[in-house]
Structures are given as C-alpha cells and as structure tokens.
Amino acid sequence: MRLYHWVRSYLQYIKRKIQPPSCPPYNHVCQVGDPVLRSQAADVDPATISSPEVQGVIKTMVKVMRRLECVGLSAPQVGVPLRIVALEYPVKMMEESSPASREARGLSVQPLRIFVNPTLRVLDGRTVLFQEACESISGFSATVPRYLSVEVSGLNENAEPVSWQVSGWPARIIQHEMDHLDGLLYLDRMDSKTFINIKWQTHNE
Structure with a gap:
C-alpha cells in the first residue's frame, strides 16, 4: 500500500x-x-454574464454535461463557485426509457436551459x-425526496429574465442542481438505507 502511494505520488510529480x-x-x-462542492456559491453580477469569463463557464458546463450524458450540472461541479445551473433532457434519453418509466417518473424532453x-x-x-445519482458522487445512488412541482426564476445566458414552472422529473433535476449552489449534495437528503453502489451486482459475478 505504501509503495503504491509512493509510486502514484511520484507519477503525479512528473x-x-x-x-x-x-x-x-x-x-x-x-x-x-x-471543498467547492460544500461552499455557498456567489451571485453573478448580471453585467458580467456576457463576459468571456462567464460565457466560458457556461460553455464548459454544457460541454461536460453532454459528454457525460447527464441531465443537469452546476457551476460548482466544474470548480466555479457561482450560481449557475444547466439542464437538458434530450430526445435520445427519452427514447431509452420505457413507457412505464416515463409515466412513473414524469419524464419529458427538455431543451437546454x-x-x-x-x-x-x-x-x-x-x-x-x-x-437519484450525481456525477460528483460517481458510481452511487440513493432514494431522495423532492417536491412534485416548483418554479425557478433567474436570468438566462443572455442576461434575460426567465421563469419556468415544472413538475415531474425535470422538477427533480432543477432541485438537485439548485442544492449544489448552496453546498448541498443528495447525501444530505437521501434515505441512507437506500444508498448503493450502482454496479454492486457486477462485483458478485
């Protein structure tokens, strides 16, 4: 074990x-x-939304979210403690869900927001x-209670006021991402008895 850590540290040094x-x-x-995941994210000065710095954060969030095929991401998750969230539920993901799952979870296709x-x-x-799962707690999942219907208001990437009333699975996504802005993880809300390693079955094969 000690040798492994020494080799790893040396490789990182190189x-x-x-x-x-x-x-x-x-x-x-x-x-x-x-620590960024447990910090209180700061408000973005609306006058800076069009700046290359903030636009760069937004573009990176969208790129990472799409590459990992996740449905939501917050700025703290890419290391930036600012109050920005992104959400998208593409047609491809909807098609991969069964009709029963769509109905039970309240799934719906959502454009990038x-x-x-x-x-x-x-x-x-x-x-x-x-x-519920999270890219910041990779490989795990747990049952989490969320409100059935919410309204989120703020500014979009063009600094324009936007408001969205939503229920079902998209409402869960936005609540999950909003938690990240306050330093909260689903671990803080989950039923601990339901916490699992997503690939637990493969370990027995």
Missing part, C-alpha cells in the same frame, strides 16, 4: 513537471471531498421518492 495542473472551469466534474442566479419557489409541497 506529470506536474510536464503539464501544469488544470484550472477551473474544469473539463471534468469535481468529486465529493472537493441555463439559469443564472436562480431562485426556487415550491408550487406543490408534496414530495415524491425516486432513486
């Missing part, structure tokens, strides 16, 4: 000599343990339980 460490926004998703400085208002206070 790598850093050849290639300097990357800087946010990252082209990967930060993993649980990274960007919210800067979003605020959330609960429209239906009833909660529903479904298994």
Whole structure:
C-alpha cells in the first residue's frame, strides 16, 4: 500500500513537471471531498454574464454535461463557485426509457436551459421518492425526496429574465442542481438505507 502511494505520488510529480495542473472551469466534474462542492456559491453580477469569463463557464458546463450524458450540472461541479445551473433532457434519453418509466417518473424532453442566479419557489409541497445519482458522487445512488412541482426564476445566458414552472422529473433535476449552489449534495437528503453502489451486482459475478 505504501509503495503504491509512493509510486502514484511520484507519477503525479512528473506529470506536474510536464503539464501544469488544470484550472477551473474544469473539463471534468469535481468529486465529493472537493471543498467547492460544500461552499455557498456567489451571485453573478448580471453585467458580467456576457463576459468571456462567464460565457466560458457556461460553455464548459454544457460541454461536460453532454459528454457525460447527464441531465443537469452546476457551476460548482466544474470548480466555479457561482450560481449557475444547466439542464437538458434530450430526445435520445427519452427514447431509452420505457413507457412505464416515463409515466412513473414524469419524464419529458427538455431543451437546454441555463439559469443564472436562480431562485426556487415550491408550487406543490408534496414530495415524491425516486432513486437519484450525481456525477460528483460517481458510481452511487440513493432514494431522495423532492417536491412534485416548483418554479425557478433567474436570468438566462443572455442576461434575460426567465421563469419556468415544472413538475415531474425535470422538477427533480432543477432541485438537485439548485442544492449544489448552496453546498448541498443528495447525501444530505437521501434515505441512507437506500444508498448503493450502482454496479454492486457486477462485483458478485
């Protein structure tokens, strides 16, 4: 074990000599343990939304989200503690779900949506339980309660005011991403008895 860590540290040292460490926004998703995931994200000055810096963060978020085929991402997940979230549920994902799953979870195709400085208002206070995963807790999943229907308001990538009333699975996605802006992970809301390694079955084969 000690030899492994020594070799790994040495390889990392050599790598850093050849290639300097990357800087946010990252082209990967930060993993649980990274302090950025537990920090309170800062508001974005609306006057800076059109700046190359903020637009670069948004473009990176969308690129990473699509590459990993996930349905939502927050700026803290790419290492930037700003209040920005992205969401998208493409037709391809919908087609991969069974009709029964679509109905049970309230799935619907959603175009790309960007919210800067979003605020959330609960429209239906009833909660529903479904298994939920997160790219920042890679390889795991748990049952998490979420409100049935919410409204999110903020600014889009063009600094224009936007508001969206949504229910079903998209409402779950936006609540999950909004939590990231306040340093919360689904671990903080989950039923701990349902926490699983997604590939637990393969370990028995």
